[in-house]
Amino acid sequence: MSQSTYNKLWTDAHKELDDLLSQELPPEPLPPERDRVVFFQRLTTLYVRYVRIFRQLEEAYEEIVHPQKRRLIRDVLNEVIGRVLELKNEMVEKEFSEYHYMDDVIQDLKLMPEDLEIPIPKYFSRERSKALQEQAAVLHSILVQKGIVEKPKSAAVPLMSQEEAIRIIQVSERARQGCLRTNIMKEIRRDAERQRKAADKGAGGVTVEQAAIQIQKVWKGYVQRKRTKQECEDEMIALGMSMKPSLAQLPPSVLLAEDKKAARRAKREEHEEDYQKALISIFNILRETEGPDMKETMKDQIRQWFIECHDATGSFPEYPKEEEGGSAAIFANKTPEQLMEEMAATELDEEQTKLKEKEQQKDKAKGKAKGEEQETEPGLKLGPSEFLNELQNNHKMFTEVWKKRDESYNFSQRHDAELIKEEKRKQLDAEIRLQVDELMRQELANWKIAVEGKKGKGKGKGKGKGKAGGKKKKASKSGKKKKKADRDLTAERSLESLYEELVVEGLLKPAQNVKLHDFIGDYSYLGTTLRQTDIEPMPSLSDVRQVITLCAVLPLGSQAIHEKAPLLKALLLVGPSGVGKKMLVHAICQETGANLFDLSPLNLVGKYPGKSGLQMMLHMVFKVARLLQPSVVWIGDAQKMFYKKIPKEDKALDPKRLKKDLPKILKTIKGEDRVLIVGTTNNPLNADLKLLCKFYTKIILIPRPDYASRFVMWKELIQRNGGVVTSALDLSSLAKISDGYTQGHLVQVAKEILTERRVQQLAKRPLTIREFVSPLSKIDPVFQNEEEALKTWYAKTPLGKKRVRAATGMDGEESAAAKGGKTDKKKGKK
CATH class of the missing domain: 3.40.50.300 (P-loop containing nucleotide triphosphate hydrolases)
Structure with missing residues (x-):
């Protein structure tokens, strides 16, 4: 497929995402849902739709070669994966089970079970492939050096003496002659037996017509059986119950698509290298061309702010610290008086919030002691999400930057220099701002000395001493705790x-x-x-x-x-x-x-x-x-x-x-x-x-594997071990008789039957179900009582207990009420 196809796939994923975000982040919060079935239906629908978006974005990320698009797709992909994990966690908490069945949702959305398969992003291993290879090489070298793993033996054939070679040739030749004599004697005995039988029956027992009729019978029977077999196979193909032999092998179009994917991968790496070089070169150009002007403009703006503050308040302002944003906080569209009020208000707010938190903690403690119950609206509600806000921001970025962007000129899908300039201007602004802040702090101090005298200096020194004294006390209080917490038993080792x-x-x-x-x-x-x-x-x-x-x-x-x-x-x-x-x-x-x-x-x-x-x-x-x-x-x-x-x-x-x-x-x-x-x-x-x-x-x-899994597994194991599944092998019956056997048992049996010699005989003697019966009968299966014991044990786990309560109709609210009743009885006794 072309790049336009994958761009469309990316756009379709964001259309679906836009609809989901409007449901999950409505203008007003949704009321809690009282019906557990309705709530879980909504939850599973969200999960299935996010999984679809996950699959689309994963495919688009692997095939799109544009480096800037890939970065945005990667961010959105990670956030969608995180949201899928959150929804899965919600489903476990609400249904009290690790496994969920969504046949009705799949049917409503007209999907296949394969559409719910969670893909593993390929970038997990691909982007760390070099580091993983180096780490595996180091591990293998350590194992070889210490003798834990044997070194691979050389493939060179050891030299032998002339006497040993002659003796081996003599033994082989005598064996060949013996086999030849044995075959000749067998033929002689067979001919003698044939002549004896013919003499007993009489030479004129069978006429030419009878012999011809017998040959015709055999031939017609063979032809008819072959025709019937072919008709059965055609019927199964027409019903969709078997595959055409020509489709068993990969068609040329699939092979061509794989080659194009490999070429696209190489192009993606090439574009990534160009993008990394462009980041450095464009940033250097901006620093040389626009950096000096930005620096002078910032200085002029900050000086103007000094003058305005002095005119409005009669004194020079305090320069914002780096933690507060430095001079960036100055350029908010506010008057000097507002800025001074805000700086004072933030300190008061911090003190008030601390007091409020302490009061809330006290109230909670009192409420627990008195046994007060918080009045909450009954019902089920989705928990807060760590990914939705970032997901919404990145979706907004896609809508503003990429959705309607004209890329007709960028047929090769290389990076966009204008977007790089926008990003690097922000980086350059932050870099220059740090330099300007250092200069302007010094300039502000000089202005204060020149206009206000030496009052500021004395205050500064007093504050500095106080801070220094405070730091020493803190260090003396928390020094021992840090040593205990950060104690490293192997600090001196690499x-x-x-x-x-x-x-x-x-x-x-x-x-x-x-x-x-x-x-x-x-x-x-x-x-x-x-x-x-x-x-x-x-x-x-x-x-x-x-x-x-x-x-x-x-x-x-x-x-x-x-x-x-x-x-x-x-x-x-x-x-x-x-x-x-x-x-x-x-x-x-x-x-x-x-x-x-x-x-x-x-x-x-x-x-x-x-x-x-x-x-x-x-x-x-x-x-x-x-x-x-x-x-x-x-x-x-x-x-x-x-x-x-x-x-x-x-x-x-x-x-x-x-x-x-x-x-x-x-x-x-x-x-x-x-x-x-x-x-x-x-x-x-x-x-x-x-x-x-x-x-x-x-x-x-x-x-243990169920019937469907055993059916799929037998077919896969036979093919992996070099076998061929034909109509002579009834896979359905084989899956039925192997009930109770585990995956390990099936692998063991498949390897035992499909030896190298048996694989060579498959063309003349295809596999049959009888060959699997004997090896399976020698293995003890997992019996039903063993599986039931594990199910009973699992029902006693915390999640299993909750599941049993939910199955018996006692949900979380009733169990909480029951607990509340117990506590009330205890209080009454007290």
Whole structure:
């Protein structure tokens, strides 16, 4: 597609965004919604529409080559992603579930399930590709030097002596002759047997006509079967239940489009380089040509302000500080008297606001003590957003600058020099203003000395002494606290040495090369129907993939999103063995370019013993994780850290070693730290539920694959391992008989069947369902009672309890009322 097509895609996204912003930021705030169903319908509609905008902007950002447009698209894209995360968080809080089913909304908007797939922006990994490659090379070199990873063996064939070569040739030749004699003897025996049978039947038993009839029967049967098979295949193609063989391969148009995308990528990099050079050159030209005039104009304006203030008030004004904006505050269209009044009013306002805050805190404390209930209007309402205001500003910038801009002259889509000049004039203005402020402060001091005498000097010195004394007292009060808070156990060590030590100790590991799209699964088509009949459905693997993308990948991938999005510090993945929990951890690292730290109990055995050793280890891990963010800290067998009672076989591991110190470090993780703790467990029943849920604020239950996911998975696994899916293989039956088996089991069976020899035989002997039965029968599946035990356990988690209350008709208001009743009883007793 051409650049005009992607520009239109960008414009369409902003049209949709304009409509959404008018709904979300109305002139008057909307009243709370009392009907939970209506509110959730509105919420899911907003979510689906924002996801559509997200997909459009992501595609436009990847294909548009104009460097200035890409910067605006990038800002809007990050804010739309942030708004999607906020809406997802609202949906979790209002529906009390991590998984949501929106079949009715999709149907109303006439969308496909694929339109709700959350894409992972490619710039997450592309823009850091060089740094990631260098980091991977350093990691690999450390592993090779320490002997943790074996060096690749050279492909050179070792030399052999002449005697060994002759002996190998002799052995091979004798084997060849033996095989040849065996085949000759088989042919002789076969001919003898054939002659014997012919002699027993008699030579004249079959006439020529009978032989011809027999040949015709066989031939006609073969032709008819072939024709019937072809008719069946044509019928399936006409019904849309199978694909034409010609469409199985990529058509030339698709290959051409891929080549054009690659060329567009190269052009985008070229335009970006030109844009960066233009920023420097244009700024230097403006500094030389317009800088001196701007400097003189500012000086004249400030001097005029000095004179006006002196004429109006009888004294020279105080020069605004840098924190207040410097001389920029002077050029507001106000009189000197107004400016002096404002400066005095701001000080009073600050004092009043502090007093008001103290009074409010006191009132709240009194209200809690007396048991007063705040009178709020009942109903559901969307929470405040951190992204909507910036989103509205950037949308306004698109409307004013780019929407009606004539670009007929800019066919190659290079940067616009006039826009660069507008931006750089602001930067030059700020730079010159700092210089002018320093000069004019000195000039103002000279004017005061010349006109008012030395009164100002004495005051200045007295103030300075007072400030100096105040500073010393503050330093003496807070010095000890700062030392404790900022204590660095490895202050004298470099980041490279800490990194190398963690790699050698096995705490920092390379992530496996898997992507999130490798977690194969289909959409859940019965979710809404089951919930309408008060049955809680098990999520599909597609739902799991979506939740991991929203909770982990998108916040970790961008600093701008992570700082303002709902903060998630610890995530727990729960599910039977083989459902892909570890794979998801590695996929998160690969998609975001994150470092992988392993703090599993089994990995910590014998490392950094004692309390001081434990503190040093955690300090090193989280120091390196913050400095090299994004980072993922993985805790395998997460239930062991919160055991109710440690089993005998696990006592040697000391699984509760991190139980006290790790929650303390978790509290220190802030919005600017792109560090995520991910725990995995297949047996959470043995852990203390209260402590586990307190540490892991978000718990995701991963089920066995359902029928739709198994169908898609079998097809993908067979093709990845070199197989071909034909009509001889009934995928529907195969997906049915593999019910209860996990993704790991299916991968194991596919690799076992599709060996190199079997792949070579596929042309003559296609795959059948019988070949899969025997390997599946040797594996124990995940039984229904095991999955039900996990569902029962999840229902006891905080979110699970809320979901159970909502399903039984007791919503948040009723539960709050119940709590209020309990407190009233307690007060009555008192």
